[in-house]
Amino acid sequence: MxxxxxxxxxxxxxxNFINYIRYLQIIMSNKKPSIPKGTRxxxxxxxxxxxxxxxTVKNAFERYSYVPIETxxxxxxxxxxxxxxxEGDKLIFRIINxxxxxxxxQIDDTTDSKxxxxxxxxxxxxxxxxxxxxxxxxxxxxxxxxxxxxxxMQNVWRADKxxxxxxxxxxxxxxxxxxxxxxxxxxxxxxxYDDVFTNLNIPNVEIAINNRKILSGMVExxxxxxxxxxxxxxxxxxxxxxxxxxxxxxxxEGLDANSISILESFLSVKIISDLSPLLEGSEVGKEGLKxxxxxxxxxxxxxxxxxxxxxxxxxxxxxxxxxxxxxEVKNTDIEIGSIGGGGRYDSLTANFGIDGLSGxxxxxxxxxxxxxxxxxxxxxxxxxxxxxxxxxxxxxxESKYCLPLLxxxxxxxxxxxxxxxxxxxxxxxxxxxxKGVQYVILVGENEINTGLLSVKNMATGEQQxxxxxxxxxxxxxxx
Amino acid sequence: MxxxxxxxxxxxxxxNFINYIRYLQIIMSNKKPSIPKGTRxxxxxxxxxxxxxxxTVKNAFERYSYVPIETxxxxxxxxxxxxxxxEGDKLIFRIINxxxxxxxxQIDDTTDSKxxxxxxxxxxxxxxxxxxxxxxxxxxxxxxxxxxxxxxMQNVWRADKxxxxxxxxxxxxxxxxxxxxxxxxxxxxxxxYDDVFTNLNIPNVEIAINNRKILSGMVExxxxxxxxxxxxxxxxxxxxxxxxxxxxxxxxEGLDANSISILESFLSVKIISDLSPLLEGSEVGKEGLKxxxxxxxxxxxxxxxxxxxxxxxxxxxxxxxxxxxxxEVKNTDIEIGSIGGGGRYDSLTANFGIDGLSGxxxxxxxxxxxxxxxxxxxxxxxxxxxxxxxxxxxxxxESKYCLPLLxxxxxxxxxxxxxxxxxxxxxxxxxxxxKGVQYVILVGENEINTGLLSVKNMATGEQQxxxxxxxxxxxxxxx
Numbered sequence: 001m002x003x004x005x006x007x008x009x010x011x012x013x014x015x016n017f018i019n020y021i022r023y024l025q026i027i028m029s030n031k032k033p034s035i036p037k038g039t040r041x042x043x044x045x046x047x048x049x050x051x052x053x054x055x056t057v058k059n060a061f062e063r064y065s066y067v068p069i070e071t072x073x074x075x076x077x078x079x080x081x082x083x084x085x086x087e088g089d090k091l092i093f094r095i096i097n098x099x100x101x102x103x104x105x106q107i108d109d110t111t112d113s114k115x116x117x118x119x120x121x122x123x124x125x126x127x128x129x130x131x132x133x134x135x136x137x138x139x140x141x142x143x144x145x146x147x148x149x150x151x152x153m154q155n156v157w158r159a160d161k162x163x164x165x166x167x168x169x170x171x172x173x174x175x176x177x178x179x180x181x182x183x184x185x186x187x188x189x190x191x192x193y194d195d196v197f198t199n200l201n202i203p204n205v206e207i208a209i210n211n212r213k214i215l216s217g218m219v220e221x222x223x224x225x226x227x228x229x230x231x232x233x234x235x236x237x238x239x240x241x242x243x244x245x246x247x248x249x250x251x252x253e254g255l256d257a258n259s260i261s262i263l264e265s266f267l268s269v270k271i272i273s274d275l276s277p278l279l280e281g282s283e284v285g286k287e288g289l290k291x292x293x294x295x296x297x298x299x300x301x302x303x304x305x306x307x308x309x310x311x312x313x314x315x316x317x318x319x320x321x322x323x324x325x326x327x328e329v330k331n332t333d334i335e336i337g338s339i340g341g342g343g344r345y346d347s348l349t350a351n352f353g354i355d356g357l358s359g360x361x362x363x364x365x366x367x368x369x370x371x372x373x374x375x376x377x378x379x380x381x382x383x384x385x386x387x388x389x390x391x392x393x394x395x396x397x398e399s400k401y402c403l404p405l406l407x408x409x410x411x412x413x414x415x416x417x418x419x420x421x422x423x424x425x426x427x428x429x430x431x432x433x434x435k436g437v438q439y440v441i442l443v444g445e446n447e448i449n450t451g452l453l454s455v456k457n458m459a460t461g462e463q464q465x466x467x468x469x470x471x472x473x474x475x476x477x478x479x
Numbered sequence: 480m481x482x483x484x485x486x487x488x489x490x491x492x493x494x495n496f497i498n499y500i501r502y503l504q505i506i507m508s509n510k511k512p513s514i515p516k517g518t519r520x521x522x523x524x525x526x527x528x529x530x531x532x533x534x535t536v537k538n539a540f541e542r543y544s545y546v547p548i549e550t551x552x553x554x555x556x557x558x559x560x561x562x563x564x565x566e567g568d569k570l571i572f573r574i575i576n577x578x579x580x581x582x583x584x585q586i587d588d589t590t591d592s593k594x595x596x597x598x599x600x601x602x603x604x605x606x607x608x609x610x611x612x613x614x615x616x617x618x619x620x621x622x623x624x625x626x627x628x629x630x631x632m633q634n635v636w637r638a639d640k641x642x643x644x645x646x647x648x649x650x651x652x653x654x655x656x657x658x659x660x661x662x663x664x665x666x667x668x669x670x671x672y673d674d675v676f677t678n679l680n681i682p683n684v685e686i687a688i689n690n691r692k693i694l695s696g697m698v699e700x701x702x703x704x705x706x707x708x709x710x711x712x713x714x715x716x717x718x719x720x721x722x723x724x725x726x727x728x729x730x731x732e733g734l735d736a737n738s739i740s741i742l743e744s745f746l747s748v749k750i751i752s753d754l755s756p757l758l759e760g761s762e763v764g765k766e767g768l769k770x771x772x773x774x775x776x777x778x779x780x781x782x783x784x785x786x787x788x789x790x791x792x793x794x795x796x797x798x799x800x801x802x803x804x805x806x807e808v809k810n811t812d813i814e815i816g817s818i819g820g821g822g823r824y825d826s827l828t829a830n831f832g833i834d835g836l837s838g839x840x841x842x843x844x845x846x847x848x849x850x851x852x853x854x855x856x857x858x859x860x861x862x863x864x865x866x867x868x869x870x871x872x873x874x875x876x877e878s879k880y881c882l883p884l885l886x887x888x889x890x891x892x893x894x895x896x897x898x899x900x901x902x903x904x905x906x907x908x909x910x911x912x913x914k915g916v917q918y919v920i921l922v923g924e925n926e927i928n929t930g931l932l933s934v935k936n937m938a939t940g941e942q943q944x945x946x947x948x949x950x951x952x953x954x955x956x957x958x
Contacts, residue, residue: 033614033831036602039551041615043622047547063889065866065896068526072518072648096573098638123515135512136520143522145913147899159577169551182899302882352512387544403781410542417544420626420661434624
């Protein structure tokens with residue numbers, strides 16, 4: 001298309017010409033709608049699949065006796081900053097104060113953006129669910145029964161560089177068990193992971209477990225406690241960069257050959273009990289091993305439905321608020337990173353004034369679970385919210401006849417509709433096909449006279465004459 | 480409490496003193512957590528009640544064959560501005576661009592806030608679901624089957640002055656039927672309102688209906704078409720300020736006695752057919768009346784379950800995009816304003832480049848529905864997500880014995896948990912009571928030997944010895 005089209009059709013066919021001008025207006029105007037980068041519209045088919053995942057997770061949370069809470073999208077900026085490191089702070093989306101936000105601030109050429117930021121914005125979008133949860137627990141502590149088992153399923157926002165699988169608005173599903181240091185919580189959360197992934201039919205799920213105290217013990221024995229975090233960050237990359245590069249980086253950190261050899265002995269551990277002689281010299285290490293052993297033994301006794309629990313000494317999980325067990329879940333078929341993770345923390349609420357409240361939490365990565373299920377074609381066929389019954393519209397008299405029948409189907413819980421106008425049957429059939437309708441009802445003069453409905457099963461092509469009660473029975477039978 | 484407390488207890492009891500210092504630190508530090516005004520935390524009990532309403536609405540949307548979509552919390556600012564009037568634009572929450580947002584802009588003392596705003600922010604939080612829906616329809620038009628029936632249930636944000644029942648973050652539930660001008664859509668949406676409020680058991684629900692074209696006809700006959708919007712705005716206030724003040728304000732608008740008398744004849748109309756002679760001289764008015772009559776007749780023929788459909792000539796609904804039917808729902812027991820509203824629009828998508836796509840939509844006011852149900856005590860007792868079964872924890876041996884039983888209950892879909900530590904029974908019982916647990920299981924030495932569980936029904940106080948299978952049967956029987 002282009003200008004030539006105007007020349008060709010600008011002859012006698014004025015209507016075409018006007019349509020084309022309208023089309024050009026749309027294309028050339030600034031009205032082409034779009035959404036901010038890193039955000040998404042969810043169409044009905046995607047919504048149904050996402051809801052299938054979310055409902056499965058929610059159902060498990062509730063069977064495991066977690067109760068729901070929600071927190072506002074906006075938090076006071078002071079609630080969020082300083083909790084995610086300098087890099088994290090930069091990724092927090094800030095909201096401009098309403099009203100004349102500049103009135104309060106003195107600005108000239110030399111004013112830096114941090115100063116202005118403080119003056120014009122005191123709210124920000126939540127960056128995760130964990131910090132708002134800690135704030136919630138402290139703020140609502142008088143209404144909470146401890147130990148507190150809560151789940152929370154809400155969007156979070158990060159001004160990250162968007163890329164495949166990484167969005168600026170994404171959904172988090174968290175369950176936390178706070179106010180007790182019982183290791184039965186870890187056992188339960190591992191069972192919960194297994195339960196959800198079994199119900200979603202995701203095969204080859206690996207739940208990796210480690211313990212921060214074991215890592216502390218190892219680093220202590222390596223004589224490197226003062227650079228614990230650096231060590232952990234390097235170790236975390238081992239699956240990406242390999243053992244040799246890890247050793248190189250450790251040397252750069254100033255570790256000697258003896259330390260590296262201790263590290264290597266830990267990395268060669270295959271079963272948990274082999275850790276015992278290695279950790280002999282570290283109290284914190286022995287404590288971590290005892291915790292790990294209890295969790296793994298208890299889970300093994302109970303048995304998992306489909307997932308595998310594996311010990312991984314290299315599992316570190318960067319975020320520094322974990323203090324005990326750490327967990328990470330992967331599907332080994334698809335290279336996409338973790339589809340869940342969590343761990344125990346001892347002082348999450350300390351930032352807000354309550355110290356010493358131990359807890360453990362896990363998170364489900366809904367976007368990645370979606371990608372895995374999509375890739376492995378695991379969504380059930382009936383996950384879409386299809387209209388069960390569509391009445392074709394043959395005109396005013398016929399549609400009026402259908403309305404009470406439509407009402408009866410809906411009262412019986414059957415998703416149904418009447419095509420709103422009596423356009424050509426072909427158009428109505430297209431609508432039925434596009435929407436994946438299961439039964440199409442044709443009601444004309446004849447059907448009105450006999451009182452029977454002409455029912456077409458769109459899957460089989462079979463056509464039957466049924467009363468409305470027979471139709472309801474047939475649908476309930478096949479449901 | 481206060482400083483005197485320190486003096487009294489700072490003697491030998493050092494632990495108390497330290498605790499008090501800690502308490503002072505919490506109180507005096509800037510760590511007291513809070514949330515932005517106009518926003519809310521939802522505790523589990525509130526969440527369960529809200530979810531009960533939302534599930535009822537969602538279930539109706541789906542039975543009526545509406546399909547779900549979601550749009551991002553952030554839209555490009557240009558998508559939102561200019562759609563809600565000048566007042567609305569001021570209430571849009573804007574988001575600061577990430578990165579060094581000041582680098583791009585020249586600022587000195589004379590720079591006004593609008594200029595800066597444009598430079599530092601290009602995204603904003605959605606203000607309602609209607610404009611994002613129009614944007615969605617145009618942007619995704621190739622993936623949509625028209626007519627398109629969609630529902631959307633998401634938060635919106637407005638920088639409004641917070642007051643009772645008005646929040647800065649609140650939930651909207653919309654259903655729209657777009658791409659057809661069939662009046663059967665209005666019929667269906669009135670049935671949908673009736674369906675939801677019947678299922679929520681809300682009594683005395685009044686669905687008021689009017690038509691913009693009837694209002695246009697009336698104003699035309701009053702000779703005031705050039706100030707149609709002012710007339711409508713005054714009329715909208717009649718229930719607040721009364722007829723006399725309405726007449727006064729109309730006079731101030733320059734209407735003469737004849738116009739006022741025409742207005743009065745319209746206001747005295749009790750049944751729809753009385754409109755017929757009044758609208759004789761207005762084409763648009765007669766069209767509106769014909770539409771109204773069809774809708775009311777069809778709904779009356781079908782019958783509503785519990786709501787009353789009433790005609791209200793004063794119903795105008797301020798928002799100016801409505802062009803045909805208008806609807807508003809109230810509960811007549813509680814003075815709280817409308818709990819739902821909607822109407823037909825002819826050019827919602829015109830802003831984004833597609834004109835002439837007629838549609839009709841309704842909205843449920845979840846926060847107000849919550850308040851009405853709370854006030855009238857309409858929430859069912861079993862709406863809370865209570866733990867069905869709690870195993871008491873008497874120690875390591877006993878809790879290990881309970882774990883496989885707990886697993887079995889959860890696999891059978893029964894919400895259950897084990898108290899995580901073996902603290903005093905009284906504390907565990909308090910937990911059970913606070914959480915509204917239905918059955919408490921006591922497993923000690925004796926129960927382990929007999930294989931029977933000591934089951935206490937917390938509602939009746941009755942205690943029974945049951946096998947796990949008997950317990951599951953009993954729970955399923957009472958579900």
